[in-house]
Amino acid sequence: MTAALNLAEARALLLSPLGPVARAGSNPTPPRVSFEFFPPRSDQAEDNLWQAIRRLAPLNPAFVSVTYGAGGSTRERTHRTVSRILAETHLKPAAHLTCVEASRDEVDEVIREYKASGVRHIVALRGDPPGTGGIGGVYQPRPDGYANATELARAISVVGGFDITVGVYPEKHPESPSLDHDIDVLKAKVDAGATRAISQFFFDIDAFLRFRDRVRAAGVTLPIIPGIRPVTNFAGLKRMSAACGASVPAWLAGHFDGLDDDPDTRRLIAASVAAETCARLQEEGFADFHFYTLNRADLVYAICRVLGVREVAA
Numbered sequence: 516m517t518a519a520l521n522l523a524e525a526r527a528l529l530l531s532p533l534g535p536v537a538r539a540g541s542n543p544t545p546p547r548v549s550f551e552f553f554p555p556r557s558d559q560a561e562d563n564l565w566q567a568i569r570r571l572a573p574l575n576p577a578f579v580s581v582t583y584g585a586g587g588s589t590r591e592r593t594h595r596t597v598s599r600i601l602a603e604t605h606l607k608p609a610a611h612l613t614c615v616e617a618s619r620d621e622v623d624e625v626i627r628e629y630k631a632s633g634v635r636h637i638v639a640l641r642g643d644p645p646g647t648g649g650i651g652g653v654y655q656p657r658p659d660g661y662a663n664a665t666e667l668a669r670a671i672s673v674v675g676g677f678d679i680t681v682g683v684y685p686e687k688h689p690e691s692p693s694l695d696h697d698i699d700v701l702k703a704k705v706d707a708g709a710t711r712a713i714s715q716f717f718f719d720i721d722a723f724l725r726f727r728d729r730v731r732a733a734g735v736t737l738p739i740i741p742g743i744r745p746v747t748n749f750a751g752l753k754r755m756s757a758a759c760g761a762s763v764p765a766w767l768a769g770h771f772d773g774l775d776d777d778p779d780t781r782r783l784i785a786a787s788v789a790a791e792t793c794a795r796l797q798e799e800g801f802a803d804f805h806f807y808t809l810n811r812a813d814l815v816y817a818i819c820r821v822l823g824v825r826e827v828a829a
Contacts, residue, residue, distance in 0.1 A: 534794075535794035538794065539821060539823060541823075545823035546797060546801070546802050546824065548576050548806065548824055549578045549804075550806050550815065551581075551807050551808060552567065552581050552582070552596070552808060553809075554593045554596045560810070563811075567808060567811055568600070568606070568812075570813075571816060573826035574819055575827040578607045579609065580608070581609070581610055581611060583613055583640075593610060597610045607635075607636065608634060609636035610637055612637050612640070612667065613640050613642025614642060614663070614664075616660075617660055618660050622660070623670060636679075637671050637677050638681075638682075639664050639667045639668045639704075665703045666707075668707040668708050668709050672708030678711075680709070680710065681709040682713055685722055686715075688700075698735065705735060710738075711737055711740060712738070714739060714742040715759055716743065718761065718762065718763060720796065723741065740804065742807060743792060743793060743806050743818075745785040745806070746771075746785045746788070746789075747781045748781075749781070750775075767788065786818055789818050794821070804822075
């Protein structure tokens with residue numbers, strides 16, 4: 516337990532016959548949630564995205580983020596999606612922005628375009644190495660571009676008027692020499708104007724809590740929001756985890772073993788694992804969760820219901 520729980524509360528939890536998920540359902544203060552979407556590539560994908568947005572919007576998320584491809588490869592689609600969210604919903608969009616394969620002038624133009632369109636929240640990320648390298652590949656900044664997310668956050672701060680979210684890797688960035696180096700980078704991002712951090716997805720809760728404790732011990736106080744990814748495609752998860760440095764515990768692999776041809780059971784397990792992760796973290800003092808939706812609403816909606824998040828009348 517952390518300082519978020521006093522001794523009486525900790526004792527009550529230990530003596531409770533209920534598990535963390537059941538306790539979450541009776542929590543009088545549900546968590547704040549936010550959702551990540553990616554810009555669609557086709558008319559059908561656009562329909563799927565907006566079905567997900569409309570399903571999740573009544574949960575009154577703190578914000579919804581829209582991803583941005585390396586080198587601005589989804590720039591127009593990202594901007595169009597963000598603009599439509601602003602025009603057609605009550606949601607507060609957070610536009611992703613990266614600096615891979617773009618000049619400083621090009622990035623600055625995007626920042627100004629976002630501001631002119633009414634966006635007031637940017638998720639500032641360096642971005643993945645382009646081409647076949649992908650996540651975990653070798654990154655080479657452009658000589659005329661921003662070198663990293665710290666420089667990008669500073670550029671956004673110079674334009675001004677934005678809430679700036681940055682990313683963190685609780686089990687170490689795959690290109691970093693150490694967690695201590697990652698924490699130094701996070702400090703630099705805060706100095707550059709970052710106001711919150713969202714974590715890469717993870718499944719080792721203890722590793723995430725150790726990371727939180729090391730960040731706080733280093734004097735970094737900005738909010739750290741756990742990034743939650745409900746998993747239905749376990750083979751895809753293993754590939755992604757290997758690239759981004761997120762460990763896959765043996766117990767998780769065991770849950771999905773033999774279910775390659777059973778998508779319905781995989782989905783039930785995915786919801787169960789994600790709900791318990793969030794419920795445990797609530798008891799560790801976390802009050803915000805960011806869901807990587809993959810433009811699908813049903814699992815995320817169910818998990819939010821388990822956590823006590825309810826629809827709010829428009």
